[in-house]
Amino acid sequence: MTDPYEMHGSRVIVSVLGEDRVGIIAAVANILSANRINILDISQTIMQELFTMILIADMGQSQIDLATLKEQLHEAGGELGLKIDAQHEDAFRFMHRI
Amino acid sequence: MFTMQEIMETITMVQDEHLDIRTITMGISLRDCAHADVRVSCQRIYDKITRLAKDLVPVGDELAREFGIPIVNKRISVTPIALVAEAADTENYLAFAQALDRAAKEVGVNFIGGFSALVHKGFTVGDRRLIDSIPQALAETERVCASVNVATTRAGINMDAVFRMGEIIKQTAALTADRDGLGCAKLVVFANVPEDNPFMAGAFHGIGEPECVINTGVSGPGVVKRAVEKVKDADFGTLSETIKKTAFKITRMGELVGRAAATRLGVPFGIVDLSLAPTPAIGDSVAEILEAMGLERCGTHGTTAALALLNDAVKKGGAMASSYVGGLSGAFIPVSEDEGMIRAVVDGALTIEKLEAMTCVCSVGLDMIAVPGETSAETIGAIIADEAAIGVINQKTTAVRLIPAPGKVVGDFVEFGGLLGRAPVMSLNPFSSADFVRRGGRIPAPIHSMKN
Numbered sequence: 001m002t003d004p005y006e007m008h009g010s011r012v013i014v015s016v017l018g019e020d021r022v023g024i025i026a027a028v029a030n031i032l033s034a035n036r037i038n039i040l041d042i043s044q045t046i047m048q049e050l051f052t053m054i055l056i057a058d059m060g061q062s063q064i065d066l067a068t069l070k071e072q073l074h075e076a077g078g079e080l081g082l083k084i085d086a087q088h089e090d091a092f093r094f095m096h097r098i
Numbered sequence: 099m100f101t102m103q104e105i106m107e108t109i110t111m112v113q114d115e116h117l118d119i120r121t122i123t124m125g126i127s128l129r130d131c132a133h134a135d136v137r138v139s140c141q142r143i144y145d146k147i148t149r150l151a152k153d154l155v156p157v158g159d160e161l162a163r164e165f166g167i168p169i170v171n172k173r174i175s176v177t178p179i180a181l182v183a184e185a186a187d188t189e190n191y192l193a194f195a196q197a198l199d200r201a202a203k204e205v206g207v208n209f210i211g212g213f214s215a216l217v218h219k220g221f222t223v224g225d226r227r228l229i230d231s232i233p234q235a236l237a238e239t240e241r242v243c244a245s246v247n248v249a250t251t252r253a254g255i256n257m258d259a260v261f262r263m264g265e266i267i268k269q270t271a272a273l274t275a276d277r278d279g280l281g282c283a284k285l286v287v288f289a290n291v292p293e294d295n296p297f298m299a300g301a302f303h304g305i306g307e308p309e310c311v312i313n314t315g316v317s318g319p320g321v322v323k324r325a326v327e328k329v330k331d332a333d334f335g336t337l338s339e340t341i342k343k344t345a346f347k348i349t350r351m352g353e354l355v356g357r358a359a360a361t362r363l364g365v366p367f368g369i370v371d372l373s374l375a376p377t378p379a380i381g382d383s384v385a386e387i388l389e390a391m392g393l394e395r396c397g398t399h400g401t402t403a404a405l406a407l408l409n410d411a412v413k414k415g416g417a418m419a420s421s422y423v424g425g426l427s428g429a430f431i432p433v434s435e436d437e438g439m440i441r442a443v444v445d446g447a448l449t450i451e452k453l454e455a456m457t458c459v460c461s462v463g464l465d466m467i468a469v470p471g472e473t474s475a476e477t478i479g480a481i482i483a484d485e486a487a488i489g490v491i492n493q494k495t496t497a498v499r500l501i502p503a504p505g506k507v508v509g510d511f512v513e514f515g516g517l518l519g520r521a522p523v524m525s526l527n528p529f530s531s532a533d534f535v536r537r538g539g540r541i542p543a544p545i546h547s548m549k550n
Contacts, residue, residue: 013100015109043102054105066164085109087166094354095347096104 010060011040011089014073018082020051027080028055031072037062051082056089107347109166116320116382117348118168119355120375122158123296124151125303125311125368128177128212132185139186140197147174147201147210150310150365155206157362161355169355170317170377171517174202175301176212184224191228195235195242202241209284211301213244216291219253219540229259232266236281237273243299249289249486251493255541260486263287264479264535268502271471275504278512282501283434283466287482289489289496294369295425300462300497311368313425314356318348319374320381322412326390337391338411345372345415353420369424372416373461374408376436378519384408384429385438385448396438397448405429406459426495428461434514434521435466443522450524458488463496468512468521471504478502480531483541491544 014032016024025042032039037057044053059066070086077084111117131142155172162169176182176198183191195213202210213235215225232244246263249255267287271279286300293304296313303311325344329336352370360367376384385396388404409429417423431453433439442448450467457463463485469478482498489496501521503512508525 013105015105017109041099045102047102047106052102052106054100054102056099067160070163085166088164090354090358091165091167091351092100092105092108094350095108096100 009089011056011058012066012069012086013089013092014055014057014084014086016051016053016055016077016082016084018051018080020046021080024051024053024080024082027076028053028073028084031076032057035062035064035069035072037069111318111321111347112167115318115324116377116379117318117351118170119314119352120317121171121173121296121315122154122169122356122359123173123175123301123313123315124154124363124365125175125294125307125313126150127303127307127309128179128182132182134185134187136186136188136193139182140193143182143194143197144201147176147198148204151205151207153363157359161358165351165355167351167355171208173207173296173298173301174205174210175296175303176210177303177305178214178216179212180215180222180224180228181305183228184222189227191231192234192238195231195239198242199239207241209241209243209298211243211245211298212303213242214246214302216247217259218247218250218256220256221259229262229266232285233269233273233281236270236284243284243301245286245288245291245300245302247288247291248482249490251290251490251547252543254543255289255483255486255490257483257535257541258538260482261476261479261535263482264475264477267478267500268475271502271504278506278514279471279501279503280514283499283514283518285499287498289486290494292425292495296371297373297375297426299499307368308366310365312356312360312363312365313368313371314352314359315371315373315375315425316348316352317375317377317382319376319384319387321348322374322408323381323383323387323390326387334407338407341408341411342415345412346419349416349419367422369422370416370420371425372412372420372423372427373425374412374429376430376432377517378435378437380437383436383438384431385436385442389438395445395447396442397452401452402455402459405431405456409460426461430462430465431456431460432466432499433524434468434512434519435517436519440520440522443524450526454484454488457485457496458492461495463489464498464500466499466501466518466521468501468503468506468523469526470508470523471502471506473502473526474532476530476532476535477526479535483535487541
């Protein structure tokens with residue numbers, strides 16, 4: 001039997017916070033597609049005058065690990081003046097789902 | 099799938115409200131490291147710790163990255179050294195503390211707990227030697243933490259140990275006088291000590307524990323404070339419900355990280371400690387939660403009730419979030435590590451008497467409190483006795499971590515830096531307790547200890 005607490009599944013949550021501008025989605029999508037990471041869901045909104053995008057993706061086919069993805073996203077975020085991060089889905093699943 | 103609000107809530111908790119996993123603590127049994135030759139025993143201790151804990155820090159860092167939640171401390175607790183060292187042919191246990199310190203440095207943990215003895219009913223030869231070695235051990239090592247359990251509800255209060263610990267605290271302060279008595283910040287005197295506590299300085303690996311185990315301590319006063327602020331004018335039922343829900347979410351992160359760490363390290367998962375642990379960081383204060391409930395300053399009338407509500411709601415929410423809860427599991431109220439507590443003391447709102455009352459309804463006790471350097475061993479013993487009595491009668495853990503800062507007087511500040519923070523020197527009752535403390539012997543266990 002698999003341990004229910006070990007990270008099972010390869011889904012990650014990518015969050016983008018900052019000032020809205022042209023090319024945000026393209027930049028993030030490029031990084032993901034270059035690493036064979038499949039986008040499952042995207043939603044975006046303006047929260048407290050801040051552009052907020054949440055993207056759920058599957059890393060199952062990817063050749064890189066989460067730490068590497070985070071580095072690439074941080075780098076892109078730095079260039080665009082945005083805060084971009086990726087976290088394992090379990091961090092949210094544990095907090096919000098029983 | 100998750101809603102945007104849920105995802106943003108988690109991200110905000112970490113980024114703006116200081117949510118973190120305070121500690122992943124690996125408990126390691128050293129019972130197989132006893133040997134008549136001190137050097138052999140110390141080598142076994144060093145080898146075992148560095149073997150079992152070699153991946154603790156890398157795994158902790160890896161999980162912090164993947165989950166996107168900081169794991170502030172990676173630590174180690176070991177079998178009370180009095181039990182391990184007793185077989186060794188030596189009177190001074192400094193070598194054992196040094197072995198622990200070296201092992202902690204090697205694996206990169208900032209504290210290692212377990213230079214400890216359990217003497218609630220009396221001393222063995224090893225217990226006495228360990229206690230006598232504490233001042234030097236804490237002065238000459240950097241990362242070793244010591245604790246002594248002097249009372250339990252079942253055994254009563256060992257008043258010989260209580261007075262002795264008063265003397266030991268004074269000696270520890272004297273030997274670390276150049277650092278404002280820093281050694282005392284690494285020494286806790288307990289009643290009803292838990293054997294699976296992941297928090298320093300009082301952590302050790304109890305005798306009923308497995309060979310090796312992972313325990314976690316969560317944090318999150320900032321998250322609770324923000325939640326309390328959002329229900330500003332609500333009644334107490336709503337307030338309690340809000341804290342419960344928040345505690346549930348915080349604790350789930352501790353459960354997740356603890357379980358994942360245990361799996362990756364190949365050791366069993368022990369417990370989540372539900373304690374709300376403050377840090378000196380702005381907005382990470384338990385005192386400020388109480389103030390957000392409607393108190394002008396922590397320590398004023400109503401503080402004990404507010405803390406009781408907070409502590410109970412945290413437990414109710416946390417208990418539902420974790421399959422195994424343990425350790426201290428209650429709000430911590432250390433003065434030096436909590437900016438709101440410090441402010442309350444400086445403003446004259448919070449006194450040692452009020453802190454003592456607060457310890458009746460929350461975990462731990464008189465924690466990280468600086469007192470005048472001239473405070474006598476008898477007075478410190480009497481303070482320990484009072485706390486032990488609260489713990490013994492109420493069947494709960496209490497503890498004392500006092501710093502009689504050499505050369506300091508009321509109104510001065512003691513600076514420790516880092517997580518240990520800074521503490522204003524607090525005033526004590528000037529009348530003597532010496533004749534009481536010096537009676538010797540043991541205060542019998544209370545009537546309600548007879549449950550069989």
